[in-house]
Amino acid sequence: MTLDDAIRALAGRGPAKLIGSSAPAGATESAVLVVLYEQAGEVQVVLTRRSPHMRHHAHEVSFPGGRREPGDIDLWHTARREAMEEIDIDPGTLHRIGELDSFMTIGSTTLVHPFVAVTDRCPELTASPDEVESIRRVALTELLLDEVWREELWPIPSLVGRRAITFFELVGDTVWGATGAMLRQLLAVVTGTDDLTGGGPA
Numbered sequence: 001m002t003l004d005d006a007i008r009a010l011a012g013r014g015p016a017k018l019i020g021s022s023a024p025a026g027a028t029e030s031a032v033l034v035v036l037y038e039q040a041g042e043v044q045v046v047l048t049r050r051s052p053h054m055r056h057h058a059h060e061v062s063f064p065g066g067r068r069e070p071g072d073i074d075l076w077h078t079a080r081r082e083a084m085e086e087i088d089i090d091p092g093t094l095h096r097i098g099e100l101d102s103f104m105t106i107g108s109t110t111l112v113h114p115f116v117a118v119t120d121r122c123p124e125l126t127a128s129p130d131e132v133e134s135i136r137r138v139a140l141t142e143l144l145l146d147e148v149w150r151e152e153l154w155p156i157p158s159l160v161g162r163r164a165i166t167f168f169e170l171v172g173d174t175v176w177g178a179t180g181a182m183l184r185q186l187l188a189v190v191t192g193t194d195d196l197t198g199g200g201p202a
Contacts, residue, residue, distance in 0.1 A: 001140060003038040003118060006190045010098030010116050013189055018111075019103040027104065027111045031079035032065030034100070034116045034186060035089065037123060044122075045143075045186070047136040048086060049173065051129065061136065061175045063114070063182065064089075079115045087135055088126040093119045100185050105178060106156060114182050136173065143168055143187060 035046040047061050064083040072078045080091040100114040125135050142148060148169055153162040166180035175183060188194040 001043055001190060002041075003036060003043050006036055006043055006140075007097050007118060009190045009192065013098065013194060016099035016113075017101045019101045023104060023111045024109055027109045028067060029075060029078075029111050029113065030065060030067045031075040031082065031113045031115060032063040032182070033079040033083040033094075034063055034114055034182065035083070035094070035119065035123065036097075036116065037119045037121065039122050042139040042141060043190075044137045044139055045183070046087070046089075046123070046125070047138060047175065047179070048127070049133045049136065051131050051133050060177070060179070061170075061173050062179045064132075065112075065114075067110075075113045076115055079113075079117075086128050086131050088128070089119075089123050093121075093123065095119070098189075100182055100189070103178070103181075112178065116186070136170070138170060140187065140190065142170075143183060144191070 037044055037046075046064075048064055049061050064086040065079060066082040066086075068075060068078045069081075072081060076096060080094060083089050083094075084091055094117040096115060096117050098116045100116065102111060102113045104111055127133070127135050150167050150169070151164045152167065154165045156163050165176060166184040168175040168180055168183060185194065
């Protein structure tokens, strides 16, 4: 799998959809940024471990992102601004190649829009200590390993039945929840197996 393969797959999948039911009126919108680049023949994705001082999801692995602010001209601007604030990435080096499906977070009224972007070189990144404990760079091939990827069926009180929750067991970190589900869809897109059978993000 090359970066060009990922670019073609994202460009060819069409517009993003909304997973699940329609967003409620007054839903808060946020955006996250999935950054891909190629190094030594491997496609890498950028993840962060949230600061333990954060009010929500402290110490969890996530993509850089956050809520849309009044000054943001659109959600793509939100994703780039948040990434610049959290990991000091140069927004001028980012090339938008597509979107993953939007989703409502369970137990909140936040509508999340994941954008996928590439850089033409390994980005120099610095974690903002107020928001990010550390930055991880993970090869997509590592995420596809049988010993790394797994799913569990969990009962969700707000839903009927159970939902598949995706986990990626990395050295020193477990990626799951909404980030795990977004990674699952990213991998499904770039490997040509994109579907919604695993359920939406949590």
